[in-house]
Amino acid sequence: MEIMTNSEENYIKGIYHLSQGGQHSIATSALAEKMDTKPSSVTDMIKRLSEKELLHYKKYQGVRLTEKGTAQALRVIRKHRLWEVFLVDKLGFAWDEVHDIAEQLEHIESEMLVDRLDALLNFPDFDPHGDPIPDKNGRFKTREKKLLSAMLPGSSGICVGVKDSSSQFLKFLDKHQIELGKPIEILELESFDRSMHIKIGDRKLQISHQIAANLYVKPKPE
């Protein structure tokens, strides 16, 4: 494990996320936009990261993470998502309030800290946004998509129950005005791994993947 600055870690993470889009290599300009900075700054940074062998870089050809770079990205993402679970489960933050804080916490370096945090949180497989949390070895659990695929856009008139009936979860549903047993309509799935828009009665709202994962689909009552 390399010594890396926060900024370097953020770039590596940014490249990782862009790579999930399926592209073979990531363009300087795409990365500049993602990192909210100028292409010239990106060029400087990727030269440094290339020297550290965290990515492959040939002038004008864009970049691709090396094994080492990917492993580093996964470590940072693991930390980010574990901290998000901590903030929601242990400190009672809402799932849409935790990103900026996790953005800071993800750079804390101590493998022991991460492992113990993981244990404290009962080795969660998904973060509060529904994104999978890589394990110590960088492996993801693939979510059973049954539930959500039954809730594809247009499938109106389905009805929800809950899998997790903790008072915390129920309070959460209440806060987001989701009532059990009422018919819902899926408006759109913004991105499978992010959030979805649903319609309940005449209210439209956005729910996270995690919430969705803890709801199950029931046939519409007669």
Add this chain to the structure above:
Amino acid sequence: MEIMTNSEENYIKGIYHLSQGGQHSIATSALAEKMDTKPSSVTDMIKRLSEKELLHYKKYQGVRLTEKGTAQALRVIRKHRLWEVFLVDKLGFAWDEVHDIAEQLEHIESEMLVDRLDALLNFPDFDPHGDPIPDKNGRFKTREKKLLSAMLPGSSGICVGVKDSSSQFLKFLDKHQIELGKPIEILELESFDRSMHIKIGDRKLQISHQIAANLYVKPKPE
């Protein structure tokens, strides 16, 4: 609340701690030693901090924190000590393992996070080293020193019981080989606010102030 770099916060904290020694002003060289850097670097930094009105500075006269600087120091110290409690109480670290991690966590900025962490930990008054934790307003609880003063060096043959009988605490004692009801001898009190060396039978060991505070002194059994 000012936007400050980690480095600036560390200097402010360093000055605060040196000021606790009772000096009216802190010398450049003393601060350089504390911060493990060169006097010329300190001069540069204190100029910056002086411009931000975090400290009073006149050339060749040393520095003294302003109200604003003191408040900032206390906020960082509060965060540091709360995170130490978290690491020990929630993640099971030993009290002597947490300093470096807390040194990183103390710079995370989110007032809400700190307040919720404080609540999660049940508003602790002291950290695992026995140092007091400033509250939201920067005020310290003064520890009742009765217990420890009864355990001054030389007072051999006293005997301990516990105030906190949680299984966590008892496991902690066990780990540190402290058995209840057995006579102990105090060897030395390294610094009242840090730790003490005790002798139990023929084992010498170092215990933290926090542990000491949860033990009480009983007369030696006949």
Add this chain to the structure above:
DNA sequence: ATAAAAATTTAGACAAATCTAAAAATATGT
């Protein structure tokens, strides 16, 4: 195929935080 457009890199500058070496100010000893 080649000119125009778009993307990328280079060059030079800046701010933060550090360093070394030299200069200036303060403190000390007799």
Add this chain to the structure above:
DNA sequence: ACATATTTTTAGATTTGTCTAAATTTTTAT
């Protein structure tokens, strides 16, 4: 009091990460 020693500051350089503006390379369109 005055020379010497110590402390502190300044001057100039370095690294990281950023910027703007100019130069270069690649892509696109006719």
